[in-house]
Amino acid sequence: xxLLQISEPGQSAAPHQHHLxxxxxxxxxxxxxxxxxxxxxxxxxxxxxxxILPSVVRYRAVxxxxxVGKMAEDASVEDPLNTLSSIKRIIxxxxxxxxxxxGQYPYxxxxxxxxxxxxxxxxxxxxxxxxxxxxxxxxxxxxxETLGGELEGAVITVPAYFDDAQRQATKDAARLAGLKVLRxxxxxxxxxxxxxxxxxxxxxxxxxxxxGGTFDISILRLTKxxxxxxxxxxxxxxxxxxxxxxxxxxxxxxxxxEALSAHSPAxxxxxxxxxxxxxxxxxxxxxxxxxxxxxxxPEWSGDFTVAQMEQLxxxxxxxxxxxxxxxxxxxxVEKGEVSEVVLVGGSTRIPLVQRKVESLFERAxxxxxxxxxxxxxxxxxxxxxxxxxxxxxxxLLLDVTPLSLGLEIMGGMSEVVIPRNTTIPVAxxxxxxxxxxxxxxxxxHVLQGExxxxxxxxxxxxxxxxxxxxxxxGAARIRVTFQVDADGLLSVSAREETSAVxxxxxxxxxxxxxxxxxxxxxKDSYRFxxxxxxxxxxxxxxxxxxxxxxxxxxxxxxxxxxxLSSEERAxxxxxxxxxxxxxxxxxxxxxxxxxxxxxxxSEFYAARxxxxxVQQAFSGQRIEDISK
Amino acid sequence: MDLTRHYFDLLGLPVDYSVDREKLSVNYxxxxxxxxxxxxxxxxxxxxxxxxxxxxRINEGNRVLRDPIERAKYxxxxxxxxxxxxxxxxxxxxxxxxxxxxxxxxxEIQQDIEGLERFVEQIEQQIRQQGERFSTQWQxxxxxxxxxxxxxxxxxxxxxxxxxxxxxxx
Numbered sequence: 073x074x075l076l077q078i079s080e081p082g083q084s085a086a087p088h089q090h091h092l093x094x095x096x097x098x099x100x101x102x103x104x105x106x107x108x109x110x111x112x113x114x115x116x117x118x119x120x121x122x123x124i125l126p127s128v129v130r131y132r133a134v135x136x137x138x139x140v141g142k143m144a145e146d147a148s149v150e151d152p153l154n155t156l157s158s159i160k161r162i163i164x165x166x167x168x169x170x171x172x173x174x175g176q177y178p179y180x181x182x183x184x185x186x187x188x189x190x191x192x193x194x195x196x197x198x199x200x201x202x203x204x205x206x207x208x209x210x211x212x213x214x215x216x217e218t219l220g221g222e223l224e225g226a227v228i229t230v231p232a233y234f235d236d237a238q239r240q241a242t243k244d245a246a247r248l249a250g251l252k253v254l255r256x257x258x259x260x261x262x263x264x265x266x267x268x269x270x271x272x273x274x275x276x277x278x279x280x281x282x283x284g285g286t287f288d289i290s291i292l293r294l295t296k297x298x299x300x301x302x303x304x305x306x307x308x309x310x311x312x313x314x315x316x317x318x319x320x321x322x323x324x325x326x327x328x329x330e331a332l333s334a335h336s337p338a339x340x341x342x343x344x345x346x347x348x349x350x351x352x353x354x355x356x357x358x359x360x361x362x363x364x365x366x367x368x369x370p371e372w373s374g375d376f377t378v379a380q381m382e383q384l385x386x387x388x389x390x391x392x393x394x395x396x397x398x399x400x401x402x403x404x405v406e407k408g409e410v411s412e413v414v415l416v417g418g419s420t421r422i423p424l425v426q427r428k429v430e431s432l433f434e435r436a437x438x439x440x441x442x443x444x445x446x447x448x449x450x451x452x453x454x455x456x457x458x459x460x461x462x463x464x465x466x467x468l469l470l471d472v473t474p475l476s477l478g479l480e481i482m483g484g485m486s487e488v489v490i491p492r493n494t495t496i497p498v499a500x501x502x503x504x505x506x507x508x509x510x511x512x513x514x515x516x517h518v519l520q521g522e523x524x525x526x527x528x529x530x531x532x533x534x535x536x537x538x539x540x541x542x543x544x545x546g547a548a549r550i551r552v553t554f555q556v557d558a559d560g561l562l563s564v565s566a567r568e569e570t571s572a573v574x575x576x577x578x579x580x581x582x583x584x585x586x587x588x589x590x591x592x593x594x595k596d597s598y599r600f601x602x603x604x605x606x607x608x609x610x611x612x613x614x615x616x617x618x619x620x621x622x623x624x625x626x627x628x629x630x631x632x633x634x635x636l637s638s639e640e641r642a643x644x645x646x647x648x649x650x651x652x653x654x655x656x657x658x659x660x661x662x663x664x665x666x667x668x669x670x671x672x673x674s675e676f677y678a679a680r681x682x683x684x685x686v687q688q689a690f691s692g693q694r695i696e697d698i699s700k
Numbered sequence: 701m702d703l704t705r706h707y708f709d710l711l712g713l714p715v716d717y718s719v720d721r722e723k724l725s726v727n728y729x730x731x732x733x734x735x736x737x738x739x740x741x742x743x744x745x746x747x748x749x750x751x752x753x754x755x756x757r758i759n760e761g762n763r764v765l766r767d768p769i770e771r772a773k774y775x776x777x778x779x780x781x782x783x784x785x786x787x788x789x790x791x792x793x794x795x796x797x798x799x800x801x802x803x804x805x806x807x808e809i810q811q812d813i814e815g816l817e818r819f820v821e822q823i824e825q826q827i828r829q830q831g832e833r834f835s836t837q838w839q840x841x842x843x844x845x846x847x848x849x850x851x852x853x854x855x856x857x858x859x860x861x862x863x864x865x866x867x868x869x870x
Contacts, residue, residue, distance in 0.1 A: 254741055255738070255741075295725070295729065296729065297733070298729045298732065298733065300729075398866075398867065401863075401866065457738070458738060458741040458742075459741065459742065460741070460742045468729075468732060468733050468736055468738060468739075469738065470732060470736070470759075494759075494763070495759045495762070495763070496759070497737060497752050497755050497756045497759065498756050498759050498760060499753070499756040499757075499760070500760065522867065524864075555752075555756065557737070557752060558736070558737040558738065558752070558755075619742050620744055622742065623742055623743045623744050623747070624744065670744075671744050671745045671746060674744060674746075675746045678743075678744060678746040678747040678750060679746070679750065681747070682747070682750045682751075682754065685734060685735070686705070686710075686754070
C-alpha cells in the first residue's frame with residue numbers, strides 16, 4: 073500500500089510542485105543542457121560523464137540515424153561532406169545570403185525551390201533547421217533520461233544579434249526536436265543571469281560573449297531584481313571560426329597553397345583542425361611545433377609562436393572592440409560607469425582577447441563561472457523561473473530588439489518603426505497614406521536592419537493590404553502596427569482607418585519553415601514512431617491541461633471571492649471539473665478542445681483580474697498626485 | 701482591461717513636462733515585475749495576451765516619458781494639439797539658417813569620431829534648452845509649444861545623422 077505523503081510545513085502538497093525545465097545553449101561549436109536541482113544549477117552529462125556536446129552531426133546512409141557529437145566530430149576529416157558543423161552560422165539564412173560565408177564551408181548546397189538552403193548529404197538534402205533539431209533532440213533525450221520525466225519546456229539561448237529569421241528558425245528546430253520553447257533568451261543576458269544570481273551586485277554590467285561563430289556584447293543594468301538590457305550589439309557571423317580560418321589560411325600558405333577554397337574540402341578540414349589545435353596549445357605557452365602533412369603537398373614543419381598567432385587573429389579581436397564601443401554609445405554609458413565585465417564563450421579563453429577587453433574597460437574581467445557553461449546555466453535559471461518553481465517570481469529580465477524594424481517607403485527607402493535597442497515586448501504603430509488617386513491596395517514590405525536603403529537591409533516579409541476604398545492620393549490612413557513579443561519575434565498588422573471597410577492582415581515573418589513543413593518533417597522523421605508521437609501529444613495536452621487548471625486554481629484562491637459572483641464561481645469550478653475529467657480519460661484532441669473552451673469561458677475573469685492589478689499598482693501613490 | 705489609461709497615469713507620475721526620472725524608473729520596474737509576460741508563462745491564454753499588451757504599453761510609456769521630445773509631443777497630444785507630419789516647414793528664417801550651418805558643420809566632421817561625439821553633445825544641450833522653453837509654454841500657449849517641438853525634431857534629425865556617420869566609422 074502506498075504511504076500517505078505529508079509535506080513540510082508551509083509548503084503545499086500539490087502534485088505539481090516541481091516542474092521539469094531545462095536551459096539549452098545551442099552553440100556554434102558546442103551545445104549544453106542544464107537544469108536546476110534543489111536550487112543548484114548543473115549541466116547534465118551523457119553516459120560517459122561529458123557535459124559538452126560538440127554541435128556536429130554526421131549523416132549516414134538512408135535508414136541509419138545520424139550521429140551527433142564527439143563521434144561525428146571525429147569523423148569530420150574522413151567524411152567531410154556528410155559531417156556538418158558550425159551549422160548555427162547558416163541557420164535562418166536564405167540561399168542567396170550564403171555567398172559571404174559559403175567559401176568557409178566544405179559542403180555542397182543542394183538545389184532547392186524553397187528559400188531555405190539545403191545541404192546535400194548521403195541521407196538526402198537537409199536544412200540547417202533539421203540539423204539543429206538533431207542536436208537539440210540529443211540534449212532533450214539526455215535531460216528526459218537524467219531527470220526521469222517529460223520536460224515542461226526549455227529556454228533556448230540565441231545570440232543577442234540574431235535577427236527575426238534566425239530566431240524563428242531556432243524555434244522551429246526546437247519544435248522539430250519535440251521541445252516546447254518557454255523563451256528564446258539572448259546569450260549575454262543568460263550569462264548575466266548566471267552571474268547576477270551568484271552575487272546580486274547592483275550596477276552596470278558589460279557581457280562580452282565571444283563564441284565559436286558569433287560575437288555579442290550587451291550592456292545591462294541590474295537594480296532590485298530587475299535586469300534591464302540597455303543595449304546590445306554584435307555580429308552573428310564573427311567568432312573563433314574566423315580566427316581559425318585566418319590561421320588555416322596562413323598554414324596553407326606555408327604549404328604552398330594560395331587559395332584554400334579552390335582545394336579539396338578535406339584539406340580545408342585538415343587545416344582548420346590543425347589551426348584549432350595549435351590555437352589551444354598556445355594557451356599558456358609561447359610556442360608550439362607544427363608539422364603539416366597532407367596528401368601530395370610538400371610537408372611543412374616549424375615553430376608557431378604566440379606572436380605569430382596574435383598577429384593573425386588580432387583583426388578579428390579588434391573588430392569586436394569596435395562593436396563594444398557602439399554598444400556603449402547606444403546604452404548612453406561611459407566605459408568608466410561599467411562596474412563588471414563578464415567574459416563568456418570559448419574564444420574568451422584566448423589571452424589576446426582577454427588583454428584587449430581589459431585594456432578597453434580598464435578593469436579586469438570576471439570569469440568566475442566556466443565561460444563554456446555559463447550561458448546554459450543562466451538559461452536553466454530562467455527556465456526554472458518561467459515554469460513557476462520560484463515562489464516570489466524571481467529575477468525579471470527586460471531585453472531589447474537588437475536590430476531596427478521598419479517598412480519600405482517610396483524611393484526604396486527604409487522607414488524605421490521600432491529602433492534597435494527598444495525594450496521588448498513592444499507594440500508601435502505608424503500611419504502611412506496612398507501615393508496615387510484611387511489606389512485600392514498597398515504593398516507592405518517589412519525590413520530589419522540599420523541602413524537607409526531597402527536593399528541593404530534584411531527583408532522579413534511582404535504582404536498586400538487590399539480593399540482600401542478609392543480616395544484621392546494622401547487621404548487614406550493606413551495604420552501599420554508592429555508587435556515584438558518577449559522572444560523578440562515580430563508580427564505585423566495593417567488596416568485602413570478612415571473607411572468603414574476594414575482590411576486587416578497579420579503576418580508573422582517566418583522563413584524558417586511553415587507550420588505545414590514542420591508537420592511534414594515530424595511525420596517523416598524516424599525519430600517519432602507513430603505510437604510514440606501519439607503518446608507524446610497526449611502527454612503534452614495533459615501538461616497543458618494541468619497548467620490551465622493550476623492557473624485557474626491559483627486565481628480563484630486569490631480573488632475568486634471578490635471578483636466573481638457565486639454563480640460565476642460555481643460555473644468556473646464546473647468547467648474545471650470537466651477539464652480535469654477529460655484530461656484523465658480523454659484523447660489528446662478532446663483535451664485540446666476542452667482547454668480552448670475553458671480559456672474562452674474564463675476570458676472575462678482574466679480581464680477583471682488584470683484590471684484590478686492595474687488599479688492596485690499605484691493606489692498608494694495616486695493620492696499625493698491628485699492633491700497636486 | 702483599461703489599455704487607454706494615459707502614460708503619466710499608468711506610470712504613476714503627475715502630468716507635467718518635468719519628470720522625476722528616479723520615480724519613473726522605480727514605478728516602471730514595479731509594473732513590469734507584475735505584468736511582464738515572463739510572469740504569465742503558466743497562465744491561461746488570455747492572461748498571457750493581456751500581459752503582452754500591458755507590458756508593451758508599459759514599455760512604450762516608459763520610453764515616451766523618458767525622452768524629452770516624445771514627452772513634449774505626448775503632452776501636446778493629450779491637449780488635443782496635433783503635431784502634423786514630420787516634414788512640416790518652419791517659418792523661422794533665423795532658425796533655418798542655423799540649421800543649415802549645423803548641417804555644413806556636420807559635413808566637415810563626418811570622418812572625425814571625436815568631433816562627431818562633441819557635435820552630438822552640443823545638439824543635446826540645445827534640445828535641453830528647448831525643453832526648458834517648452835515647459836513654460838505648453839499649458840499657456842500650446843501653438844508656440846508646438847513650434848518648439850518642431851525645432852527639437854530638427855535637432856533630433858541632426859543627432860540621428862551624426863549617429864549614422866558614427867556607426868559607419870566604427
